[in-house]
Amino acid sequence: MQCIALYEILDRGVNKLAYEITQDYIRTGNSRSGQRISTVRFIVSHDTGNPGSTAYGNRNYFDTQQPDASAHTFIDDKYILEIIPLTEIAYHVRSNITADNRLYGANANSAAIGVELCHGGKINFHAAYDRYVWYHAYLCDRFNLDPKSDIVAHATLDPSRRSDPIGILRTNGISWSMFIDDVAEALQNFDGATTSSPPKDEPKKASAPKRVVKGTSVRLPIREGASGPFVRDIQQQLIKAGYRLPRYGADGVFGEETENAVMKFQKDHNLSVDGLVGQVTLSKLQQVNQQRVSAPDFPLPSGILRPGDQGNSVRQLQRALKQINFNPGSVDGIYGPRTEDAVKRFQSMYAALSVDGVYGPSTRKYIRMELDD
Secondary structure: OHHHHHHHHHHOOHHHOOOOEEEOOOOOOOOOOOOEOOOOOEEEEEEOOOOOOOHHHHHHHHHHHOOOOOOOEEEOOOOEEEOOOOOEOOOOOOOOOOHHHHHHOOOHHHHEEEEEEOOOOOOOHHHHHHHHHHHHHHHHHHHOOOHHHHEEEHHHHOOOOOOOOHHHHHHOOOOHHHHHHHHHHHHHOEEEEOOOOOOOOOOOOEEOOOEEEOOOOOOOOEOOOOEOHHHHHHHHHHHHOOOOOOOOOOOOEOOHHHHHHHHHHHHHOOOOOOOOEOHHHHHHHHHHHHOOOOOOOOOOOOOOEOOOOEOHHHHHHHHHHHHOOOOOOOOOOEOOHHHHHHHHHHHOOOOOOOOOOOEOHHHHHHHHHHHHO
8 A cells, every 4th residue: 555655646746846955065074085976877775774863964973973984965854965966976885895896887986876865763754755766866867877777776785784775665665676666757757957837738847956055054063042954963862862852852943951951961971061062062972872782683572561560571671772772770670760761762753653651562663673773
């Protein structure tokens, strides 16, 4: 049914819309070398592998942390966000794999555009998917590529480590071949024109995208009164680190509640307590939320657990929560207030979950996703 619904959406013309492309480039560094792409030969499709992380959340991570990795474009339900110019290389595929050279005669980092799909959390998958399909069609139109042969999944190039984006597409009822068909259909309806509308009896084709060039959007420090996607990302990271925002949540507005949470975080981590999110506070917040190791086979209890329960199942839940950095206190097998609070904090990250502090099948599913990330 989900697949049929997607095709019904496409038939109604969603893929014929001209979405905005926002160009908000990160600074030059480890993530962006500034080296030029000579010729774009293909597209590598990815997903972020980090449920709930938004386009701007990823942009700001790469800009501030500068890891030895990157991608050109991140897409969620609100933005098609180019963080590296399409004329420059990005480091989105391991350089020591050889599948890209065998398939396309070139290294993906120097000859391909890397496109990341943001998913999970409060991101509307269908809205993000529509943009993801449309942007792939846009790239095919711009660089004269064939969706059937010139789009490759990251999983195909690096199957021993990656399943993206095939895994998350499949989770939402979409096979890889269906995705390629959707891109091909979008490309057929795309003429790259910005001229006047066609006659009423002709189908309207997609116009060229409007580019929104914002330059550097992140100006630290962030303080009370600020708003926007970067503030929302800070709020989500505070919640994940254990600093609840019970009144307004991650609403993208830096108000008194957010300032108080920042100050408490700064105090707990021996930082200067000023309520401002500068480079030091931001780096510490990201460090705290990344201090976990992979757990591909971490056990999770089945059934329902709630406050007052005791036993080994509760211990498994507590260990899992601790593993994904939602500290429940002691791993003592007692579903007490701290365990309940950790479950609520986790649930608040996902729109699909009720924030009731009760562990059940739905909460288990999303914890499993985090553990497998």
